[in-house]
Amino acid sequence: MDLVTAEEMRQLDRTTIEKLGIPAIALMENAGRAIAEEVIALCRRRQYNSGNSVHADAGHGSDWGMESDIVRRGSNGGSVTGGTGRSIGGGWNGSSGVSGGAQPPQEFRVSADRALTLDHAAAEHWLILAGKGNNGGDGLAAARHLREAGLAVTLVYAAAPQTLAGEAAVQRDAAAALGIPAVVHGRDRIDFAGCTGIVDALLGTGSAGEPRGAYADLIAAANASGKPIVSADIPSGLDADTGALHEPCIHAAVTVCLALLKRGLVQYPGAGAAGRVVVRSIGIPAALAREAGVQASLLTPEVLQTRLGVDVSRRRSPEGHKGTYGHVLLAAGSLSMSGAGLLAARAALRAGCGLVTWALPAALLPYVIGAAPEIMLAAAGGGEDGTWNAETAAEVLRLGGKRDVVATGPGLGRFAGDREWLRMLWEGISSPLVLDADALNILAECNYTEWSSPGRPVILTPHPGEMARLAGVSTPQVQRDRIGLAQAYAVKHSVVLVLKGSHTVIASPEGEVYVNATGHPGMGTGGAGDVLTGMIAGLLAQGMDAVQAAAFGVYLHGLAGERAAGSRNHPSALIAGDMIEAL
Numbered sequence: 414m415d416l417v418t419a420e421e422m423r424q425l426d427r428t429t430i431e432k433l434g435i436p437a438i439a440l441m442e443n444a445g446r447a448i449a450e451e452v453i454a455l456c457r458r459r460q461y462n463s464g465n466s467v468h469a470d471a472g473h474g475s476d477w478g479m480e481s482d483i484v485r486r487g488s489n490g491g492s493v494t495g496g497t498g499r500s501i502g503g504g505w506n507g508s509s510g511v512s513g514g515a516q517p518p519q520e521f522r523v524s525a526d527r528a529l530t531l532d533h534a535a536a537e538h539w540l541i542l543a544g545k546g547n548n549g550g551d552g553l554a555a556a557r558h559l560r561e562a563g564l565a566v567t568l569v570y571a572a573a574p575q576t577l578a579g580e581a582a583v584q585r586d587a588a589a590a591l592g593i594p595a596v597v598h599g600r601d602r603i604d605f606a607g608c609t610g611i612v613d614a615l616l617g618t619g620s621a622g623e624p625r626g627a628y629a630d631l632i633a634a635a636n637a638s639g640k641p642i643v644s645a646d647i648p649s650g651l652d653a654d655t656g657a658l659h660e661p662c663i664h665a666a667v668t669v670c671l672a673l674l675k676r677g678l679v680q681y682p683g684a685g686a687a688g689r690v691v692v693r694s695i696g697i698p699a700a701l702a703r704e705a706g707v708q709a710s711l712l713t714p715e716v717l718q719t720r721l722g723v724d725v726s727r728r729r730s731p732e733g734h735k736g737t738y739g740h741v742l743l744a745a746g747s748l749s750m751s752g753a754g755l756l757a758a759r760a761a762l763r764a765g766c767g768l769v770t771w772a773l774p775a776a777l778l779p780y781v782i783g784a785a786p787e788i789m790l791a792a793a794g795g796g797e798d799g800t801w802n803a804e805t806a807a808e809v810l811r812l813g814g815k816r817d818v819v820a821t822g823p824g825l826g827r828f829a830g831d832r833e834w835l836r837m838l839w840e841g842i843s844s845p846l847v848l849d850a851d852a853l854n855i856l857a858e859c860n861y862t863e864w865s866s867p868g869r870p871v872i873l874t875p876h877p878g879e880m881a882r883l884a885g886v887s888t889p890q891v892q893r894d895r896i897g898l899a900q901a902y903a904v905k906h907s908v909v910l911v912l913k914g915s916h917t918v919i920a921s922p923e924g925e926v927y928v929n930a931t932g933h934p935g936m937g938t939g940g941a942g943d944v945l946t947g948m949i950a951g952l953l954a955q956g957m958d959a960v961q962a963a964a965f966g967v968y969l970h971g972l973a974g975e976r977a978a979g980s981r982n983h984p985s986a987l988i989a990g991d992m993i994e995a996l
């Protein structure tokens with residue numbers, strides 16, 4: 414699923430309208446209908462939850478999966494009906510079964526447009542907050558569909574209706590011709606307390622900066638009303654590209670994202686303000702996105718398989734042996750942080766690689782013998798106190814020269830000469846390199862773009878604090894636009910970047926970006942990142958390329974976190990080792 418910026422979305426709108434010839438009003442009609450359907454789906458869920466209707470659809474799939482239901486029944490020889498519900502049963506035209514004798518007569522069935530049908534519709538009264546741009550036009554179109562379904566609706570214009578233009582003005586006139594009641598901010602009293610829900614169609618991708626004037630007032634009042642809000646395209650007040658929230662910003666129960674997922678809806682805090690996000694087609698072909706150079710996508714199993722070419726089933730050849738699945742060298746751990754090395758090494762094995770050698774300070778080795786018998790240990794010298802020192806680089810280089818992947822950083826600590834130590838590895842290791850934790854902190858102090866490189870891929874896995882040090886900005890600046898920053902950094906430094914945290918971002922040197930959606934806040938626990946480092950290294954050792962290993966590693970790591978939390982009483986009980994066991 415592609416992720417677009419507001420500018421990319423505008424380009425795709427233009428291409429659809431100008432090159433394909435689809436009228437803008439048709440797109441707006443589709444948008445309005447999609448919004449109305451999601452309002453009705455929300456009303457059904459609410460009725461279901463309060464026990465008012467046993468017929469309500471509880472889940473998203475059944476909310477608007479009606480057309481495929483109808484098609485299924487048609488293919489069984491029963492009723493055949495289109496999405497509008499106006500077509501009629503197969504038995505009616507006598508073509509099959511009615512007078513056949515041997516066949517039972519076919520039932521005559523007619524389906525209504527269930528996606529726009531609601532029991533107890535008259536109990537609903539929705540306010541449609543309409544801005545003066547196309548987002549407002551979408552809301553006005555939705556109002557007509559809702560009214561058609563029997564819900565009471567009142568339009569609330571943020572600006573004088575005569576200021577609307579283009580397609581939005583067409584929608585305004587259609588609503589007026591139908592006699593849909595309308596009020597105008599600043600002129601009329603707006604009864605938020607009397608409504609049962611609010612459609613937020615104030616500002617969409619054309620929004621710039623903080624909501625002003627009437628927009629700000631209406632957003633604040635809508636939030637304060639406590640009524641469920643369904644946002645058209647994006648919550649008004651959200652930065653569609655970065656996920657930053659302006660003041661004020663709508664806090665939606667549902668966001669009906671139109672055509673393509675906007676970047677701001679998957680980045681926090683925007684993802685939190687959007688509520689449940691439903692992406693609805695409105696007639697803009699998704700295939701246009703790639704042609705237009707859209708480079709970001711949500712990391713789904715489908716994207717992993719088709720876009721990244723990952724074999725998610727992780728088939729192993731019947732003839733495979735431990736040599737087939739690669740050998741990871743991990744240089745990690747020091748006396749006080751030996752667990753980091755142990756976690757990463759075990760995670761690499763659980764990710765499926767054939768062999769792991771864990772290089773660690775020699776003084777530490779006696780303490781970890783037997784901790785994980787599957788791991789091979791290599792004493793790399795170092796201080797008597799179990800720390801690393803500059804001289805260990807030679808041994809790591811010697812060991813790493815023979816391995817398929819070298820990973821370093823977890824529990825490494827800082828030591829005199831560590832910058833030169835890292836430079837020797839960077840310049841001397843010709844297999845893929847995974848750098849995490851203190852290796853990143855060291856890197857942040859180096860002008861590493863000037864280092865020579867044997868031309869192998871490098872994967873950096875910073876959390877936001879480490880990313881801030883690498884990029885020379887503050888942590889809040891990193892979080893302000895994680896996708897944009899990760900993309901720019903990966904391209905500029907020719908690395909694969911894994912910017913961790915909720916909705917981890919994976920960026921390639923070519924500017925491709927993947928946003929992960931697996932995992933949960935229970936994974937914010939010491940050592941979780943070490944597990945990820947090991948997993949990525951383990952996948953690389955099995956022959957995946959760097960972007961595949963980074964993306965698939967992040968995806969599986971989140972799934973393992975979910976699975977591990979599922980076997981606890983509460984996600985917060987999760988510890989990093991549980992994730993390894995859940996792999």
Ligand SMILES: NC(=O)C1=CN([C@@H]2O[C@H](COP(=O)(O)OP(=O)(O)OC[C@H]3O[C@@H](n4cnc5c(N)ncnc54)[C@H](O)[C@@H]3O)[C@@H](O)[C@H]2O)[C@@H](O)CC1
Binds near residue numbers: 546549615
């Ligand atoms: N053909 C298209 O372009 C389509 C657009 N669609 C909808 O149109 C939206 C984009 O429409 P527009 O480009 O008209 O823009 P918007 O409707 O998002 O907003 C533009 C209007 O809001 C005002 N405005 C902008 N920032 C403001 C602020 N901070 N405070 C107060 N007022 C502000 C502008 O002066 C302008 O009048 C999408 O999000 C989507 O909902 C859909 O109808 C599908 C087709």
Ligand SMILES: Nc1ncnc2c1ncn2[C@@H]1O[C@H](COP(=O)(O)OP(=O)(O)O)[C@@H](O)[C@H]1O
Binds near residue numbers: 850934970
């Ligand atoms: N809210 C969250 N949702 C999803 N994943 C999370 C969340 N918080 C943390 N994680 C994941 O947990 C891991 C934590 O890594 P890191 O901060 O490096 O921990 P450590 O250094 O202790 O190993 C990362 O992979 C991160 O993406």
Ligand SMILES: [K+]
Binds near residue numbers: 548616649
């Ligand atoms: K909106």
